[in-house]
Amino acid sequence: MMKVFEANITHQVSDFLRKKLNRTTTVETANQKMFDACGIKHFFDSEVEFEALKEIICSTENLVEEPDRDEYGDFQTNSDLATKVAKFLKQGSSDPKIIIEPTCGKGNFVIASLSTFKRIEKIFAVEIYKPYVWETKFNILQFFIDNPDARKPEIEISHFNVFDFDFKQISKEHSKEEILVIGNPPWVTNSKLSSLESGNLPTKSNFKNHSGLDAMTGKGNFDIGEYITLMMFDAFQNSNGYFAFLVKNSVIKNVVFDQKQRSYKISDLQKLTIDSKKEFNVSVEASLLYCKLNETPEFVCNEFNFYNHSKLINKFGWVQDKFVSDIERYKHSNDIDGVSPFEWRQGIKHDCSSIMELDRVNGHFVNGLQQEINLEEDLVYGVLKSSDLKQTVIDKTRKFTIITQKKVGQDTSFIKKEFPKTFNYLHKNKSQFDLRKSSIYNNKPDFSIFGIGDYSFAPYKISISGLYKNYFFNLVLPQNRKPIMLDDTCYLLGFDKLEFAAYTHILLNCDMTKEFLQAITFSDAKRTFTKDILMRIDLLKLSMQFSGLKIKDELDEINERYNLNIKLDKWDEFIKAMKPVHSQQLTLLEPVVKYKKRRT
Numbered sequence: 293m294m295k296v297f298e299a300n301i302t303h304q305v306s307d308f309l310r311k312k313l314n315r316t317t318t319v320e321t322a323n324q325k326m327f328d329a330c331g332i333k334h335f336f337d338s339e340v341e342f343e344a345l346k347e348i349i350c351s352t353e354n355l356v357e358e359p360d361r362d363e364y365g366d367f368q369t370n371s372d373l374a375t376k377v378a379k380f381l382k383q384g385s386s387d388p389k390i391i392i393e394p395t396c397g398k399g400n401f402v403i404a405s406l407s408t409f410k411r412i413e414k415i416f417a418v419e420i421y422k423p424y425v426w427e428t429k430f431n432i433l434q435f436f437i438d439n440p441d442a443r444k445p446e447i448e449i450s451h452f453n454v455f456d457f458d459f460k461q462i463s464k465e466h467s468k469e470e471i472l473v474i475g476n477p478p479w480v481t482n483s484k485l486s487s488l489e490s491g492n493l494p495t496k497s498n499f500k501n502h503s504g505l506d507a508m509t510g511k512g513n514f515d516i517g518e519y520i521t522l523m524m525f526d527a528f529q530n531s532n533g534y535f536a537f538l539v540k541n542s543v544i545k546n547v548v549f550d551q552k553q554r555s556y557k558i559s560d561l562q563k564l565t566i567d568s569k570k571e572f573n574v575s576v577e578a579s580l581l582y583c584k585l586n587e588t589p590e591f592v593c594n595e596f597n598f599y600n601h602s603k604l605i606n607k608f609g610w611v612q613d614k615f616v617s618d619i620e621r622y623k624h625s626n627d628i629d630g631v632s633p634f635e636w637r638q639g640i641k642h643d644c645s646s647i648m649e650l651d652r653v654n655g656h657f658v659n660g661l662q663q664e665i666n667l668e669e670d671l672v673y674g675v676l677k678s679s680d681l682k683q684t685v686i687d688k689t690r691k692f693t694i695i696t697q698k699k700v701g702q703d704t705s706f707i708k709k710e711f712p713k714t715f716n717y718l719h720k721n722k723s724q725f726d727l728r729k730s731s732i733y734n735n736k737p738d739f740s741i742f743g744i745g746d747y748s749f750a751p752y753k754i755s756i757s758g759l760y761k762n763y764f765f766n767l768v769l770p771q772n773r774k775p776i777m778l779d780d781t782c783y784l785l786g787f788d789k790l791e792f793a794a795y796t797h798i799l800l801n802c803d804m805t806k807e808f809l810q811a812i813t814f815s816d817a818k819r820t821f822t823k824d825i826l827m828r829i830d831l832l833k834l835s836m837q838f839s840g841l842k843i844k845d846e847l848d849e850i851n852e853r854y855n856l857n858i859k860l861d862k863w864d865e866f867i868k869a870m871k872p873v874h875s876q877q878l879t880l881l882e883p884v885v886k887y888k889k890r891r892t
């Protein structure tokens with residue numbers, strides 16, 4: 293295989309071009325010849341390009357090293373998969389006249405469309421990377437060399453940034469014809485792009501309108517493929533036809549989630565799972581997202597296996613105003629879908645583990661840099677990470693941390709006066725704190741931490757790991773009379789009363805909660821559990837499923853196993869605390885706050 297303009301080209305295509313263009317002198321004639329040969333309009337963008345190609349194909353091989361293309365989320369679809377997708381669409385009665393491939397790469401979906409659909413009149417393809425524009429052109433040429441009798445549609449391959457391309461113009465011009473939007477947009481997130489300092493982003497990169505802390509801490513994180521999917525719906529939802537994109541499963545989940553608000557005119561939404569290891573050699577789960585355009589909006593998505601489409605695997609999406617990962621399962625547990633009477637919190641965030649994560653060794657502490665340090669005990673607390681949440685009841689920690697503040701933003705100058713050893717240690721390592729990248733630390737007191745408040749100092753806690761797919765909650769008790777902290781991979785409820793914590797623990801570990809959580813969590817999410825997910829568990833409704841006797845049995849079991857003495861006598865008080873009575877003073881640490889649901 294040769295390379296021309298950094299694009300792969302077969303010897304056959306290169307010979308063809310040499311013969312066709314050798315004696316051609318103007319770009320207009322060259323473009324006309326290419327249009328006649330393969331339907332591509334403006335094969336050459338300029339005279340200079342035409343002359344350059346002529347020179348190269350008349351000389352010898354041109355080998356160029358592959359540049360780093362991380363920022364372009366470049367996972368080219370193999371031609372076999374592209375053809376299977378096109379055939380699947382054809383079986384589903386798609387027979388388009390207009391094809392749109394918004395990030396066409398080497399053009400495998402263009403070729404698959406040419407070989408599958410027989411009525412195509414126009415193809416519009418866009419690609420930002422010039423060598424791929426060439427490779428698409430060469431591949432089309434190869435297709436028509438191999439299939440001289442194939443119908444030749446008009447083809448426009450634009451070397452363009454998809455975010456600047458005017459797709460609405462195409463939908464306006466072809467409002468009467470059946471269209472097919474097909475492709476595989478880049479697999480890259482905006483945060484990855486910002487870490488690469490790449491500008492490959494739409495201008496409105498905070499397009500979810502996440503503001504402030506959410507945008508800074510990653511809630512505003514989105515996949516470029518998601519943005520391009522929505523761009524396509526914006527442009528083509530009123531066109532008759534179909535949409536089919538290979539995207540990450542997380543993109544499909546987000547698209548269906550946002551459908552509630554956006555109400556795009558799409559129906560028959562399908563997620564057809566592919567083997568991304570086999571097809572793309574990556575371990576990100578991905579699927580074909582398929583739907584019909586210009587239909588009454590639908591809000592649920594059916595899941596199938598792409599290679600064996602006959603059996604429905606799952607159905608997810610909106611059930612009235614609730615977003616659900618498994619609609620069937622949800623039917624059995626939807627009773628407890630509401631708002632938690634207690635506010636779930638994320639654990640402590642410091643982004644400075646080498647200094648802040650400590651082991652206790654023979655009476656002193658050792659940090660992540662293996663330095664021995666001496667600290668006053670006052671600000672040191674035991675801390676649990678996700679991987680520590682294994683036992684039902686936990687009252688010991690492997691690790692310790694320094695709690696520099698009682699609430700977010702608190703002045704930290706007291707440390708110098710009251711705890712000189714701790715201050716010296718922190719101060720000596722101030723540069724490590726100053727290196728923290730996240731902008732949440734900007735203009736905050738020295739050694740600031742996040743995820744801290746009264747709830748952190750509650751003696752009794754219920755915890756769960758956000759990262760693991762364990763539908764299991766722990767009861768966390770004080771260690772040497774000091775509350776145990778959790779890190780930011782965990783979520784917690786804090787209680788003053790051991791009984792309240794124990795009752796909550798029983799409610800949360802029952803089968804119904806498990807079934808409910810399985811019905812609303814997505815197994816391929818980065819975090820299975822988030823604050824939004826946990827806030828949906830209506831503990832009050834859940835408590836109504838339990839008799840006093842059942843709670844008593846469960847308490848007896850915990851008491852016996854962990855040598856505790858928790859009684860049922862505060863059950864009525866607990867129920868009262870969960871009831872939203874306006875005048876009632878909650879005895880819990882955290883009052884129920886007005887809680888706004890967001891995407892999970």
Ligand SMILES: C[S@@+](CC[C@H](N)C(=O)[O-])C[C@H]1O[C@@H](n2cnc3c(N)ncnc32)[C@H](O)[C@@H]1O
Pocket residue numbers: 363364365366367368369370394395396397398399400401418419420421424452453454455475476477478479492
């Ligand atoms: C996942 S690949 C898929 C390519 C092709 N659709 C396929 O299925 O083989 C994504 C493609 O998007 C292109 N791309 C990335 N950012 C782009 C942008 N801003 N505008 C147009 N194309 C872009 C990449 O160069 C790459 O070819």
